[in-house]
Amino acid sequence: MDYPGNLYVVAAPSGTGKSSLVKALLEVDARMELSVSHTTRAPRGQEVHGREYYFVSQEEFDRMVAHDAFVEWAHVHSNRYGTSRKAIEDKIAAGADIVLEIDYQGAIQIKDKFPNAVLIFILPPSWPELRARLMRRAEDSEDVIELRMRNAAEEVANVDKFDFVIINEMFERALFDLKAIAHAQRLKVSAQRRARAETFRALNIL
Numbered sequence: 001m002d003y004p005g006n007l008y009v010v011a012a013p014s015g016t017g018k019s020s021l022v023k024a025l026l027e028v029d030a031r032m033e034l035s036v037s038h039t040t041r042a043p044r045g046q047e048v049h050g051r052e053y054y055f056v057s058q059e060e061f062d063r064m065v066a067h068d069a070f071v072e073w074a075h076v077h078s079n080r081y082g083t084s085r086k087a088i089e090d091k092i093a094a095g096a097d098i099v100l101e102i103d104y105q106g107a108i109q110i111k112d113k114f115p116n117a118v119l120i121f122i123l124p125p126s127w128p129e130l131r132a133r134l135m136r137r138a139e140d141s142e143d144v145i146e147l148r149m150r151n152a153a154e155e156v157a158n159v160d161k162f163d164f165v166i167i168n169e170m171f172e173r174a175l176f177d178l179k180a181i182a183h184a185q186r187l188k189v190s191a192q193r194r195a196r197a198e199t200f201r202a203l204n205i206l
Helices: 018-028 058-066 085-093 104-113 127-137 142-156 171-187 189-195 197-202
Strands: 007-011 032-034 037-039 053-055 070-076 079-084 097-101 118-123 164-167
Touching: 007 018, 007 104, 007 171, 018 032, 018 097, 018 171, 058 070, 058 079, 070 085, 070 104, 079 085, 079 104, 085 097, 097 104, 097 171, 104 118, 118 171, 127 142, 164 171, 171 189, 189 197
Parallel strands: 007 097, 007 118, 032 097, 037 053, 118 164
Antiparallel strands: 037 079, 070 079
């Protein structure tokens, strides 16, 4: 089914700057809304339930899986993450532009169910820089950092399955690229036809 709103899916290895880029995009693009995912992991730092994630128990997550409540879900770093099907459909059906911040497995699942979704992958400029960023966060033990680096190698190997790639070497440049992708998607014929159906009908080109 075609929806008037656009769905953007941003994926990246841990430490690449995905969350910071999405947060900055939301601050400068009034049309963009964040889709909040469910997760079984514990909150970090100043994270708030319902803002960064819906933090749920393993049992609650199992119930949602059993009721087919997720459009995608996956195991990431020993935790589970999922995206509510109803939340996405309701928002884009109402014409909202939604950005999802998920792992590459979930992004690929989203594309299967929402063919018009725009998949964006964020790459680090190098492996040493990615490790340095993970260490600067001071959130993980050395063992966890090693796990994240191994997972990152697997994640970046799937970049060809995405529509766009941004290399986050300089934050402002990466943010400019992300804004450009969002704007360009809105101007595609297919997106304009969905969002401005009345205009297309009035011009007899729907």
